[in-house]
Amino acid sequence: MATIHFSQVCKTFGEVTAVDRLDLTIADGEFTVFVGPSGCGKTTSLRMLAGLDEVTSGRIFIDERDVTHEQPKARDMAMVFQNYALYPHMTVAENIGFALKLRRLGRAEVAEQVSRAAEMLDIAHLLQRRPKELSGGQRQRVAVCRAIVRNPKVFLFDEPLSNLDPQLRTSARGEIRALQRRLGVTSVYVTHDQIEAMTMADRIVIMRDGKVQQIGTPVEIFERPANTFVAGFIGNPPMNILPLAALGKAAGLSPQLAGVDQSETMIGIRPEHVSFVSVSSAATIARVVQIEMIGTECLVHAEIGAERIIARVVRPLAPRIDETVGLAWPDDEIHLFDASSGRRMGQNLRLSA
Amino acid sequence: MSKFLLSAVILASSILSAPVNAADPVTINFWHYQNSNREVLTQTIKEFEAANPGVKVQELFKDLTNLATEIQAARMVGRAPDVAQVLARLTIGMVETSNPVPLERGPDKGAFLANVASNFLATGAYKGSTYAVPHSFGTPVVYINRDLFRAAGLDPDKPPRTWQELREQGLQIKQKTGKHAMFVSNGGRDVGPQQMLVNAGANMLSEDFSRATFATPDAIAAMQLWQDMAVVDKSVAVFTERENYSLFMAGQIGMMVTSIASFQGAQRSAKGVFDMGVAHYPTWGEKPRRVPNSGASLMIFSEAPQRRDAAFRFLAYMMKPEVTNRWAVQSGYLPIAPGAKNADIVRAYVAEELRWGVAVAQMDDLVSTARWPGTRVVEIQIVLENMVSALWQGKGRAATLVPAAEKEITRLIAAGAN
Amino acid sequence: MTQTLELVATTRIERTAARRKIDLRPAVFLAPFVVLVALFTYWPLIQLVYLSLFKLNRSGPDRFIGADNFLGVLDNAQFHDAAYNSLIYIFLSIPFKVFLPIPLAVFIWTMGAKLGNFYKAALFLPTLLSFVVVSIVWIWMLNPVMGLFQSVIGPLGLQMPSLLSDVASAIYVIIGVGAWKLIGFNILLYLAGLSAISRDYVEAMRLDGAGDWVVLRRLIVPLLSPTILFVAISTVVFTIQQVFTPIDVMTQGGPLNSTTNLFYLVYQYMFESFNVGYSAAGALLIFLLLGLIIAAKMIWFEKLVHYS
16 A cells, blocks of 8 residues: 655766656556666666665655655565575575564464465465575565565565566566556566566556656557657567658658658658558558568568668568568558657647548 | 826825815804804804814804704704804703713813803703803893983982892882883793892702702792882883883883893993993892803714814814903903903903993802703793792792792603603 | 396496596696695604604614603693683684674675775785784784873873783783784685675565664575685684794793693794604694584584575
């Protein structure tokens, strides 16, 4: 049960600004994901929230209480580390029960709570083992179990899945989210993987070079990226972002684009929205240079002059290599960005059919 | 042809006779611990070699603490030095372990021993033979800080004559200046206490070297005086030996009781710091002064006859009065020749350096240092050292501690008898 | 049929094994080291046993005297004090030399790089100094008349006690100086051990609610235990090597036997008395004593050491 509020939080290491004016409110029970490339400030933000790093300026509130300068142990948060940080010299049971022991609970009660939490994560049979005897996936569960047994106000996750193999990752992220929903604890989750962000988050905070790029629900982020970075970061393969001028003479495109200064605008189209039409009926012509099969679909790489565009189509609709094709896309799936600042321009333009 | 034959014969005869050519110089080894006086020693050696072309002396400096042990170890493997400087108090031990040559067995049948004063020669005598001649002997004196005396209202030209006077003057120094009045150097564990006990009229050992005999009433009283000075008057400095010496040199202690052998070093250190004087070792009441020597003698260990003869020649030279007197004047050790006090060179130096003259004047008071027998000498020395420590620290009275030490030492002598 | 085949198979293997050449190279490379150790460590050890049981004789065969030398050592007037002091020295040194550096190392570990390096260098400096120099300087710092400490507290009307000349305190001065000298070195050893501990563990424990003391006791010490064992053993070894110099320089075993110890006793037997038999017996006794201490330490500690 906790709300979290970051108020103009900054973190500098000497000359380098790691986090620049993070301002965010997280509602009680919400699952917020911080995502971005390495060095973007997401982990630093998490650590400031945990109390492991000092805040340079700004304040952090938990449930209206200013915890900016409080010790980690006073904040009642549990964290799952990237490398799990299981105490190597203790058994799994001792690892899980350690925080409870510190709170001076009786041995019987500790044992009971530990076994209950272990049941929840299906690791009850591992309680007497040592961390070095466990597999990666088992260790991850123990780390999560250690966090939940404490009944904290907030869960913190620092890239907990990045050390697992891909199949395990898929199942684990579902389990984590399900667990969190069941327990209803406010959670802050850090990852560099945008799929994890999209699938798990209630809201996403995208960061780059210390600055917040956008805060929003997965749908908002996906359908209305605030700038070219967000647009290119979310989605796999990423959104095609090209200078408007490269797509062909403006006259050939929508008349509503005619008013736009072509040299100052970038256009964004998601690969899944690109389709192939006959050359004669298309405003944009491209030549296919590469085709990647990824299952039922294909990724088709095509060149428009010096620019590259990727389309994602079902296999039967894919052209052949070196073929010259025409490209088309729905009018309401176009995103326009200012070429110099990268920021989104106005609403989606709806081009008449 | 004849010339060639002649040279061939000469060549052949010289080659054939080389091993037995008596004109080849014999090289003998001389081990000593003279660090500061080494140049004087080498000078003397050069003069000896010039006067004795058949003998070469290879002098080798060895650390004092290990010298005796090295001789014994060398003897064990048949490589003993020919002549060595051995602390006088270790004479008997050396005789028992390392086979030194009795000095009456030399080419002159011990005639050169007449060049040594009889009370000095006694230190080298054991079971009827003489094994060691004095070389670097010292006698205990009292070095005084004349400035401190004056500051305490005492006349530095009238230093204490008796130990009782020393106690009184010491107390005055402590009360008037706040500084410690005296320290007694232990001289290597047991030399300090020995000097006090013997001076009070006791003998350390029985004539047959089987028992310790120093717990006489006067000796006990002497030790009690020391304790009273330390515990009651608090005028004795009882820090470590190293600290005591440095404190005296820094002008923080009034009197230093130690061998004259330290004179040259002390004189150098005191220059510019304080005005240093030298006084006689105080007597015990009206008893005459009687002080054991400190320092080392020379002994011969050679086995091969040729080398032995060469060693005797060297020793005889070293014992010549002109050599011993010059050595004494230059090194600060005591002269050892009979009547040396009246030799010109000695008189001249005494006139120049009155302080050294104090030691020379004590020559006749010299008796032999105790020479502990048996294999447990170090333990015996430690018993004496601890006895004095216990007295300084007030852990028991002399009437208890001194007889107890005597008994323990007698036991150790018996336990260490071979 | 199968049995015959098996028989043929095994004999073929045996013959091949016999024909396979033994690789001599490891032996060749190790040989010089083995020879040196045998010559300078193990051969003298065997000789030591011989010397302690026989009486050397220049002019005849050595005489077997059994336990006489050992009895002589045990009978030594200073033996009881020496043995007692040796144990005191070793056991009192341990808290200062083995345990005290742990919190100091942790403290430096949590500092930044620059400040940490300064402290590392400053604390390690005494280890590099010659023990003789260190002993002499400490004598002078402690001197109650002219020493450094006296010159500081004197103006305040206080008097420095005679620590080195007092029976009760002399040995503690020696222990203290020895500890001061070795602490820096052990801190470096602990820092090496600490560097292997991931900070994640510390952070996880802090989030679990642990304060500094709990982190030290429940995390750092258990994970550092292999280093602690190593430091304990190497400290005992170093202490033994160091136990002669300060005593020879500062107190010569006094006052009143309060600083003498078994090693100093052996030195005295050998170099001041040239009593080969006694010193060999004494050295052998020390060897056995240390062997016991280290064996006890290993047995007791092994249970507590956690190897990750």
